[in-house]
Amino acid sequence: MGKKNVISATICLVAALTIATVTGKNFMDVKAPDTLHPSANVTETKMLSDYFGDLKGTNSDTPIYVFKGSKPGGSMLILGGTHPNEPAGYLAAVAFLENVKVDQGTVYVIPRACNSGFTNNDAQEASPQYLHFTNKNGQERQFRYGSRAANPVDQWPDPDVYIHAGSGQQLSGSETRNLNRCYPGRPDGNLMEKTAYAIVQLIKNEGVDLTFDLHESSPEYPVNDATVAHEKCMDFAAEGMLELQMEGINMSLEPSPTNLHGLTHRELGDYTNTYPILMEAPNASQGRLRGATNEEMALTGKDKFYVSAAKLGFVYVPYDENGHPIEERVGRHLQGIIEYTKAFSSIHSDKPVSFENVPGYEEMFTDTDPSQLGGPHFGSFLN
Amino acid sequence: MIITLIYRAIVALVLIFTIWNLFTEKKVALQANAALVVIPLILRFLMIK
Amino acid sequence: MCIELIIFIAMVAVFAAGCFWLKLPVSISMVISAIVGALIGGQGIPIRHLVEGTFSYVDTILVIACAMIFMKVLQENGSLDALSCMIVERFHKVPALLLCLIMLVIMFPGMITGSSTAAVLSAGSIMMPVLILMGIPKLETGCIIAMGGILGMIAPPVNIPAMLIGGGVDLPYVGFEGPLALLTFPLAFLFVLMFGFKYVKHLDYEAIRQKMNTESREKYGFRNYIPILVCVFLMILNKAVPAIPDLGMPLVFLISAIVGLFTGKKVPVLKTAKEAINTVLPVLGILMGVGMFIQIMTLTGVRGFIVNVCLSIPDAWRYLAMAISIPLFGAVSSYGASSVLGVPFLLAFLAKNQVITAAAISLIASLGDMMPPTALAGIFAAQVVGVKKYTDILKKCLVPAIIMLVWATIIIVFSPQLAKII
Numbered sequence: 142m143g144k145k146n147v148i149s150a151t152i153c154l155v156a157a158l159t160i161a162t163v164t165g166k167n168f169m170d171v172k173a174p175d176t177l178h179p180s181a182n183v184t185e186t187k188m189l190s191d192y193f194g195d196l197k198g199t200n201s202d203t204p205i206y207v208f209k210g211s212k213p214g215g216s217m218l219i220l221g222g223t224h225p226n227e228p229a230g231y232l233a234a235v236a237f238l239e240n241v242k243v244d245q246g247t248v249y250v251i252p253r254a255c256n257s258g259f260t261n262n263d264a265q266e267a268s269p270q271y272l273h274f275t276n277k278n279g280q281e282r283q284f285r286y287g288s289r290a291a292n293p294v295d296q297w298p299d300p301d302v303y304i305h306a307g308s309g310q311q312l313s314g315s316e317t318r319n320l321n322r323c324y325p326g327r328p329d330g331n332l333m334e335k336t337a338y339a340i341v342q343l344i345k346n347e348g349v350d351l352t353f354d355l356h357e358s359s360p361e362y363p364v365n366d367a368t369v370a371h372e373k374c375m376d377f378a379a380e381g382m383l384e385l386q387m388e389g390i391n392m393s394l395e396p397s398p399t400n401l402h403g404l405t406h407r408e409l410g411d412y413t414n415t416y417p418i419l420m421e422a423p424n425a426s427q428g429r430l431r432g433a434t435n436e437e438m439a440l441t442g443k444d445k446f447y448v449s450a451a452k453l454g455f456v457y458v459p460y461d462e463n464g465h466p467i468e469e470r471v472g473r474h475l476q477g478i479i480e481y482t483k484a485f486s487s488i489h490s491d492k493p494v495s496f497e498n499v500p501g502y503e504e505m506f507t508d509t510d511p512s513q514l515g516g517p518h519f520g521s522f523l524n
Numbered sequence: 525m526i527i528t529l530i531y532r533a534i535v536a537l538v539l540i541f542t543i544w545n546l547f548t549e550k551k552v553a554l555q556a557n558a559a560l561v562v563i564p565l566i567l568r569f570l571m572i573k
Numbered sequence: 574m575c576i577e578l579i580i581f582i583a584m585v586a587v588f589a590a591g592c593f594w595l596k597l598p599v600s601i602s603m604v605i606s607a608i609v610g611a612l613i614g615g616q617g618i619p620i621r622h623l624v625e626g627t628f629s630y631v632d633t634i635l636v637i638a639c640a641m642i643f644m645k646v647l648q649e650n651g652s653l654d655a656l657s658c659m660i661v662e663r664f665h666k667v668p669a670l671l672l673c674l675i676m677l678v679i680m681f682p683g684m685i686t687g688s689s690t691a692a693v694l695s696a697g698s699i700m701m702p703v704l705i706l707m708g709i710p711k712l713e714t715g716c717i718i719a720m721g722g723i724l725g726m727i728a729p730p731v732n733i734p735a736m737l738i739g740g741g742v743d744l745p746y747v748g749f750e751g752p753l754a755l756l757t758f759p760l761a762f763l764f765v766l767m768f769g770f771k772y773v774k775h776l777d778y779e780a781i782r783q784k785m786n787t788e789s790r791e792k793y794g795f796r797n798y799i800p801i802l803v804c805v806f807l808m809i810l811n812k813a814v815p816a817i818p819d820l821g822m823p824l825v826f827l828i829s830a831i832v833g834l835f836t837g838k839k840v841p842v843l844k845t846a847k848e849a850i851n852t853v854l855p856v857l858g859i860l861m862g863v864g865m866f867i868q869i870m871t872l873t874g875v876r877g878f879i880v881n882v883c884l885s886i887p888d889a890w891r892y893l894a895m896a897i898s899i900p901l902f903g904a905v906s907s908y909g910a911s912s913v914l915g916v917p918f919l920l921a922f923l924a925k926n927q928v929i930t931a932a933a934i935s936l937i938a939s940l941g942d943m944m945p946p947t948a949l950a951g952i953f954a955a956q957v958v959g960v961k962k963y964t965d966i967l968k969k970c971l972v973p974a975i976i977m978l979v980w981a982t983i984i985i986v987f988s989p990q991l992a993k994i995i
Contacts, residue, residue, distance in 0.1 A: 143550075150547045153559035161566045164624040168573045261573075264628035265864065265909070267872035270621075294571040298531050298632060300811070300819035301686050302731055309815070311746045313736035331525075361920060363742065401745055429741075429913055430881055432577065432874030433614065446877045453885055455921065527818065531635070534823050538638045541850035542857075549851075557600045557858035561634070564627045564861065573628055 171270050172200075172260040175284050177235060177252060178524035180498070182242045184209040189251065192346060193328065193339035200295045201336045203256035205249055205343070206238045208496070214246030215350040215492025217482060218343070218415070220405065221251065223321050225258035225287025227357035228272055228439055229422050229470035232284065232519065234355060236471055237478065237499055239524045246494035249347065254340065254354075255320040257332065259285045261292035268426065269436040272467075274520030282523050286439060289427070290318035296332040306330060308402040321354070324408035337408075344413045350492045351485050354405040354419040355474050359428030360447050360456040362421075367393045368477065369419045371410025377488045378418060381481035388480075390473055390502055391459075416485065420477045422470035423458040430455070440467045441515035466514035472505030532569055539565040576614070577878035584610040584866070584875070592946075598855065599946040603862025607869040614873030626868025629909070630860040632823075633690070637856060637949075639826035640694035641849040644957075646830040647699065647800060649845055650837030651789025655797035657702035658785045665781070668707070668773035669766065675700050676721050676765040680757075683725020685808045687733035689907075689942045691822050693722035693953040699801060701957050704769065706781050711958045713768040715966045719954035720764045720973055723939040726907070727932075728757040730812070734911035734935035741916030744927055751995040752932040756984060764973045793837050800833035852956060859947055860906075867905050876913060884917055891921060892985070896937060896978040903941010904948075911938040922985060929988035929995070933981040940974055943967055 179186070185207040190197035221234025234252040241248065253259050262268045271283045293299070296318055303317035304310070306327050316322045318333055326337025344352065358365050370378040375396065382394045397406040397417075409417040425431050425447050426439040432446045443464030451460035458465070479501055486493035500522050509518045539562065546558035567573040584606040591602025604623070611619050647653050664671040679700050683692030697718035704714040727734070729750040736746050789797055807825040811817050820828070834840050870876040879902065886894040895918045903910040915934045922930050942950040948967060955963035984991065 146550060147547065149552045150549070150555050153552075153555045154543065154546060154562065157559040157562040158566070160620060160624065161563050164563075164621050165567055165570070165572045167621050168567065262625060265626050265867045265871060267622055267625075267868050293628075293631075294568070294573065297528050297571075298821045298823075300821065301688075301733070302736070302812075302819075304815045311736070313733055313740055313746075316740060361917060363920070398743075400747070401743055429877070429917055430884070431877045433877075434872055434874070444877075446874070446881045450881060450884065455884055455917070527820075527824075530824060531821070534635055534639065534827065535631075537846075538635060538850065541638075541847050542854065544847055545851045545854055548847075553598050553601055554854070557598045558854055560600055560604065560627075560861045561854065561857045563624055564631050565634070567624070568628075568631050573625070 171262070171285060174253070174256070174259070177238065179206050179238045180240055180242065180524070182208055183238070189336070189339045189343070192342040193335060195328065195335055196339055199332060200257040200260055200292060201332050203251060203253045205251050208241055208243040208248040208250070210243040210245045210247065210495070212245040215486070215489065215494045216247040216249070216347055217351045217494045218249045218349045218353070219251070219478065220254040220340070220352065220354045222253040222259065223255055223354055223405070224289050224356060225253070225255055225285065226263065226266070226268060226289045226427050227424055228284070228286055229357050229424065229467060229474060230355035232467065233471045233474035235284070236519070236522050237475060240498050240500060240522060241496050242498045243494075243496045246492070247347070248494065248496060249343065249349065251340070255291060255333070255336065257291035257295045258289065259287040261288040262286070263288040267434045269434070269439055272436055272439060274516055274523055276523035277521050282520065290315060291320070291333050293318065305403045306334065307408070310402045321405060322403035324403055324405055325412040341409070341413060344409065344415045349415045350489065351482065351494065352405065352409055352415045352417045353478055353481070354417065356419060356421050357424035357427065357470060358421045360423045360425060360458050360460055361428055361430055361450065363457050364395060365421050365423050365457045366391050367395055367421045369395045369397055369406045369421070371397045371406050371417050373410055374416045374418055377416075377484040378481060380488070381477070381484035384480040384484065385476060388476065388502060389507065390476060392473070392477070418481055420474055422473050423465045424470065425464065437515070442466055442470070466506070467516060468509060468514050468518050469506045471519060472500070472502040475499055475505060476502035532571070535565055535569045539569060575878070577874045580610050580613050580873050581870075581875045581878065583613050584870070598858060600855070600858030600862035603859070603866045603946070607862070607865040610869045610873055610875070614869070616872060619872065622868050622872055623865045626866070627861045627864035629864050629906070633860060634857050635823040636688060637690055637694070637853050638850055639823040639830070640691055641853045642846050643804070643826040643830040643833070644694050644698040645845045645849040646833040646840055649840040650833050651793065652797045652800055652833060652837055653699060653702050654786040654788070655790035655793065656699060656801065657706055658787050658790050660703050661706055661778070661781060661785070665776050665778045668776050669770060672765045672769050672773060673762050675703060676717065676761050679718055679721030680725030680728055680761060682808060683722055684728045685731060685812060686822050687726055687731040688822065689722035689726040689939065689950045690953060692725040693718055693950055693957060695804065695826070697722060697954060698957045705958070706784060707773050707776060708781070709769045709772045711960050712965055712969060713772070715954040715958040715960050716969045717765050717768050718957055719943065719950045719966055719970060721761065722950040722954065723942050724757045724761045726942070727753060727936050727939045728761070729753040732932070732935055734907055734915065734938045735931050737908060737911040738915040738919055738931045738934055741912060742919060742927070744931060748928050749932055752929045752984070752991070755995065756932055756936045756981065760973070760977060760980060763976070767973065789837055796836040799836045800829045803832045804829035856949065856952055863905050863947055867909060880914060880917055883914060884921060892982050895934070896982060899934065899937045900940035900944055900974075903938055904944040904946060905941070906947060907938045907941035910941045911935060925985055926988035926992040929991055930985050933984045933988070936977060936981045940977060943970060943974060
């Protein structure tokens with residue numbers, strides 16, 4: 142080993158360590174949870190580990206905001222951030238909890254259901270790390286844009302093949318970190334199975350009647366602008382969907398496939414007494430056809446490649462130069478929650494849930510100055 | 525989980541041999557190649573990423 | 574010309590200049606081209622993105638490194654020599670059958686793990702001396718191992734590309750066994766006979782026996798095979814009994830390598846492990862470079878541009894576009910190509926049978942492991958047999974690759990009819 146050799150080797154190693162230090166700090170910084178400001182009507186803040194102690198001290202423990210109405214009634218759970226790379230799913234839950242006043246029944250909101258995924262970004266997806274807004278007081282708020290599944294360091298290594306515990310269904314190994322393939326979960330499973338198990342315990346212990354799981358999907362994915370519901374939800378879901386359509390929201394209603402396991406709309410319906418509903422909105426920033434990936438795309442949904450793909454018939458949602466701004470996607474979810482809850486409460490009159498002050502589709506999107514879409518208008522609903 | 529600890533040990537093993545090769549490699553370009561491999565290994569060993 | 578095309582051309586040009594003009598390692602050329610792509614795309618030098626991109630391959634790095642340690646231990650302790658002697662002695666009278674059996678053995682680790690690298694480096698390296706002893710030249714032996722590796726990756730029961738493609742459209746991995754068997758086994762037997770049969774038609778066993786290194790076999794007997802049996806047992810264990818937690822390929826290879834230290838000739842542990850890592854470092858570096866390259870392609874919109882161009886080709890040409898673009902993109906990795914291009918193409922062929930089409934697309938995607946600069950199956954097959962230029966193996970595999978593309982296309986075209994039979 143020559144001296145020159147050692148010098149160049151040392152330089153290379155120091156360079157590698159420097160890069161690892163700089164990027165390592167950045168990767169550590171994104172693990173800090175976003176600060177949320179629930180509305181003054183919040184009655185209690187719990188943690189998911191309150192329902193399953195094994196989660197305590199892990200990256201999967203996450204806050205649950207509880208809103209109790211003055212009148213007794215049914216109970217409802219909103220799961221945001223099941224997939225942390227689907228921002229409208231997370232931000233709809235945030236907008237809900239920062240504005241809601243519950244009149245009847247109890248509402249539980251978990252804005253970051255897959256908290257671990259918020260501490261990471263998917264390799265080779267070039268996702269933005271944060272989304273920024275100015276709130277109603279003129280202050281800056283920032284929210285994490287995370288990875289689809291849990292952070293690999295929280296549950297490593299992945300198996301070659303992920304076998305769903307309840308059904309024996311086989312999926313690629315990385316799906317073992319996908320919370321929405323792990324339901325109903327198991328207490329002695331991996332972190333995501335434990336997380337799913339904890340959510341199931343919450344539903345069982347609190348007797349949650351109605352559960353919403355808020356998602357986004359890429360525009361080329363066939364299930365889009367859609368509600369997927371367990372077969373037992375069909376009566377009130379059909380009524381809610383008609384209301385949504387009358388309000389100008391293009392929404393389809395699909396029954397949960399019986400042969401696809403591990404998802405909320407299948408397993409929560411099968412294993413608990415809750416009525417599970419999953420909603421999808423179009424998100425270009427997670428799609429395979431998208432152009433340059435950045436915060437602006439995630440917020441405005443504007444993308445020239447999706448416009449041309451739509452002309453060729455490759456996408457399942459209308460797509461033009463206006464994109465699908467975050468206000469439209471969040472507004473769809475919030476209006477969906479409003480309408481499905483109303484329909485549920487009218488059919489299941491023994492367990493009604495009612496709330497107010499949640500911005501709907503019109504307030505969030507259609508009645509808005511188009512120049513304020515893509516972030517500014519959404520920010521005005523944040524505390 | 526014990527399996528995670530075992531895999532961290534495997535990463536450490538590969539990392540050590542990579543750094544050893546970095547120092548015995550004569551060509552600077554190949555040293556840089558080895559240094560490239562060191563970056564993700566060290567971040568995974570520390571469970572940062 | 575759109576900005577994405579300009580960036581793509583610049584990235585490819587810088588990569589080519591780095592490799593061929595400046596004679597830099599492939600990995601370093603890819604890093605530089607990724608940086609240039611980011612600069613043209615107005616992203617500066619996005620260190621976080623460059624490093625983040627490499628994390629797609631951390632698990633792959635461990636599989637490759639541990640598989641190579643296993644292989645070097647088997648070489649050093651004499652297990653490989655012993656196994657070759659035993660196989661040739663038992664089967665030399667039926668050479669065609671022997672070749673087909675060897676092909677199945679090469680494919681086996683790929684079938685169980687869904688990784689061509691695992692197949693090439695483990696069973697490929699174990700079968701290499703047998704094929705060479707039988708008189709098949711190094712180059713053809715390399716081709717057999719490479720094709721065995723990628724067909725093993727696609728053959729049932731485990732096919733990760735098909736799972737990735739199916740996962741993109743919520744298609745459960747159910748009912749894939751038949752189509753995958755039809756797609757892979759006929760081709761595997763065809764290719765092994767294509768490459769090897771003419772050399773083994775008239776096998777001269779006596780001449781071969783002279784060349785065999787029987788020392789290990791005579792001295793250690795059955796003990797020689799224990800590390801290989803341990804490896805096979807551990808690979809199957811979790812698949813057969815899902816209740817047992819998956820050890821993962823790296824650990825399986827390491828355990829088997831450790832067992833190998835005690836079953837044959839004495840192995841200099843540190844030297845062997847260091848040599849093993851030294852052998853795979855160029856490939857590990859390439860994977861890092863590719864990770865950075867693809868992350869910048871995604872960041873700047875080049876990835877989306879490529880997917881759009883492929884999809885916007887008229888219907889009649891779409892098969893051709895798929896047959897060319899998926900293997901080309903597979904240069905990044907066959908898994909990456911399955912997810913990024915396989916899913917949109919499956920959606921574009923919605924009128925066909927989904928399971929059979931997804932299975933056939935996965936076969937096309939497997940060719941990504943023969944596409945430079947990564948060409949994992951080609952590079953490792955060359956290393957296993959000791960061929961200096963892995964591109965020689967790629968050239969020789971061109972005809973089988975075309976046969977694979979044609980076979981996959983036929984199966985997609987006739988998938989509605991096939992669905993009724995399979």
